[in-house]
Ligand code: FES
């Protein structure tokens with residue numbers, strides 16, 4: 001066990017954990033931030049997507065031991081009032097069915113558009129394909145990303 | 154966007170005593186407990202005081218209304234659409250409505266179950282009555298207060314008007330008086346022509362919380378002092394627990410306890426929902442999910458044989474042998490099929506198969522439980538809370554009143570959460586670990602390898618055509634693991650003089666259960682692909698061929714038990730033909746139609762081949778599910794069902810080697826992804842005013858047939874075995 005200092009959603013947090021504990025479980029079980037979801041634990045579904053310095057990462061595959069001093073953004077911190085263009089677009093297109101995958105989907109979309117605001121259809125499809133939605137909301141996700149892209153570019 | 158088939162505009166008179174068994178318990182509730190609830194409008198002002206009108210309704214002094222949603226929400230949108238029905242008859246502005254999930258409460262609600270796409274169908278009339286009854290009481294209270302006759306009053310958006318004297322009262326002003334009045338025997342329901350909420354798209358009431366990542370799901374439950382638990386189940390079907398050495402696991406950081414549980418002890422009554430191959434489990438309890446998952450690996454467990462291990466090759470050959478030589482149960486016989494086949498000019502015979510499928514809800518199975526001496530509290534994702542409570546009551550030997558179950562929003566259901574073994578396990582773990590609050594979490598591997606799988610199926614069809622290409626004989630012989638997929642009285646039964654349907658099944662020790670659109674999820678694709686080939690053999694356009702059959706069913710049906718309405722069936726096929734601009738010579742399009750869960754769906758699907766893999770580009774879909782309560786949610790369901798069906802037909806399979814599932818996580822199990830999904834889905838609803846029917850399932854089954862038929866037209870190859878896409882290496 002060691003102490004790690006992270007900045008989570010702008011707030012400094014310190015946690016006691018084994019160095020190989022994935023960020024996902026630090027967030028969920030140690031810090032009580034349960035917006036970031038568990039889906040596979042092996043980096044294959046995208047449910048656990050967070051931002052590390054603005055870049056989408058799979059938190060289930062990020063050991064906390066490598067994150068000391070890093071800044072993390074989770075869905076809870078994507079915006080203060082739930083009004084990030086991606087969140088607004090998700091509401092406008094009424095994307096969620098069960099909704100479970102959507103935090104990860106939005107974090108992937110926000111990272112894509114943050115880094116490539118003019119992303120075209122092919123780029124959206126490619127970079128959103130790491131996030132699985134068993135409910136099959138891909139059509140709506142695609143439309144919502146395009147709406148958000150318009151607002152962000 | 155719509156066609157008019159029939160019109161049924163009449164006032165419905167219904168009695169409060171019938172249908173749904175609603176209890177109008179009139180009581181006071183003064184505290185405001187709705188700040189966690191879902192407001193359509195985030196700016197909505199919460200009232201200072203609430204009046205409980207009945208089990209479904211609370212009205213605030215400022216006119217804000219809370220509608221309880223009794224049915225479990227698995228993503229099928231009932232938490233939005235069911236309250237819409239109450240709000241419609243109550244006559245309130247949807248903006249002033251708050252929706253709250255109700256817990257299990259069998260005294261006040263009926264059928265708190267999510268399954269078979271039946272929530273709306275069964276809820277339709279009782280929910281309308283609930284709203285209408287409350288509106289009646291509010292009007293009666295206003296009549297007293299204004300000292301006029303109730304017949305002189307009208308309501309609009311939560312306000313009661315007396316036009317004669319130009320006076321008005323808000324619902325919040327009369328709610329407390331209304332709650333003291335006796336509900337009437339009968340109420341008059343609205344004319345559907347006057348609907349202002351039903352039929353008008355409303356956004357998901359939980360959407361705001363979902364986009365902000367607020368805790369909503371079972372996996373998000375957190376309690377003071379709560380521990381986490383993980384289970385270890387036998388690695389293969391056919392094995393059971395022999396012994397466990399937990400010394401090392403117990404010494405790991407954060408580990409609180411290791412316990413052994415038995416969900417099926419001798420003499421304890423089981424429910425239909427208790428489907429589980431592995432009642433005896435080892436559970437690790439600790440202070441962090443990851444730590445308990447790590448400690449699982451340090452357990453030294455011995456397993457022993459319970460029954461013979463099975464493999465996919467063995468399942469397949471057993472199904473084939475049975476199909477070839479087994480003595481079948483005859484489910485339906487019309488005319489003389491043997492003679493008709495003997496006299497047929499052409500006989501087409503084809504077989505179709507599909508593998509076992511795990512449910513793979515994105516939220517893995519989990520449950521919170523806290524069992525103490527005299528009560529048990531359960532919170533989590535369950536489609537069948539009532540049955541879970543019965544099992545828990547029997548296992549704990551505790552009366553049902555002492556067991557409280559709260560349903561969380563579920564990260565998908567698809568049938569898996571009908572079988573609440575994970576809830577039972579959480580209860581037993583809490584108890585065995587000394588009555589602590591505990592949240593059981595399945596790893597993805599646990600979830601995929603401890604399933605109640607969609608069974609493997611194999612079906613053989615034969616069709617006999619006469620010289621003119623007319624269908625004169627039809628034979629379906631189906632088999633599967635634990636069940637046959639055949640519905641004997643569905644189409645094309647009733648359209649052909651000589652018809653035979655037969656059922657067979659093998660027994661397996663792999664646990665199986667309902668999976669989105671049970672049996673239909675396979676048989677629709679098989680049947681619709683077969684009919685495509687039969688139409689081709691008859692030299693007819695596949696839509697025209699089917700319409701001729703429906704014509705027969707409309708004018709001169711064979712037999713009496715035909716489980717469909719040929720007019721509505723043909724209606725969706727004609728609609729999709731017209732909307733898609735269907736052309737017999739389209740070379741990348743396939744068509745299919747199916748009826749299940751009381752709804753009719755027809756689809757035209759277009760694809761392109763990317764190498765050897767089909768990629769669906771566009772789907773046209775016609776749906777007849779009666780009145781569409783929430784078009785926004787309905788479209789989402791249809792789109793999702795289509796994508797889900799395409800994905801599973803192309804890629805889905807779990808196989809077994811010596812009882813062990815070969816796929817354990819999403820690195821080896823392929824689910825459809827964003828780039829593989831069609832981006833263009835056009836849905837057309839039939840507008841016929843008929844009471845609403847299921848929507849969560851019916852769009853999935855036929856799309857598999859449309860896909861198979863489009864693959865044939867695009868590639869020249871008929872596909873008979875799911876998954877259709879050739880297996881390929883998976884990347885994370
Ligand atoms: S939980 Fe991290 S990618 Fe699936």
Ligand code: FES
Nearest residue numbers: 098099101133135
């Ligand atoms: S909305 Fe259910 S998994 Fe995506």
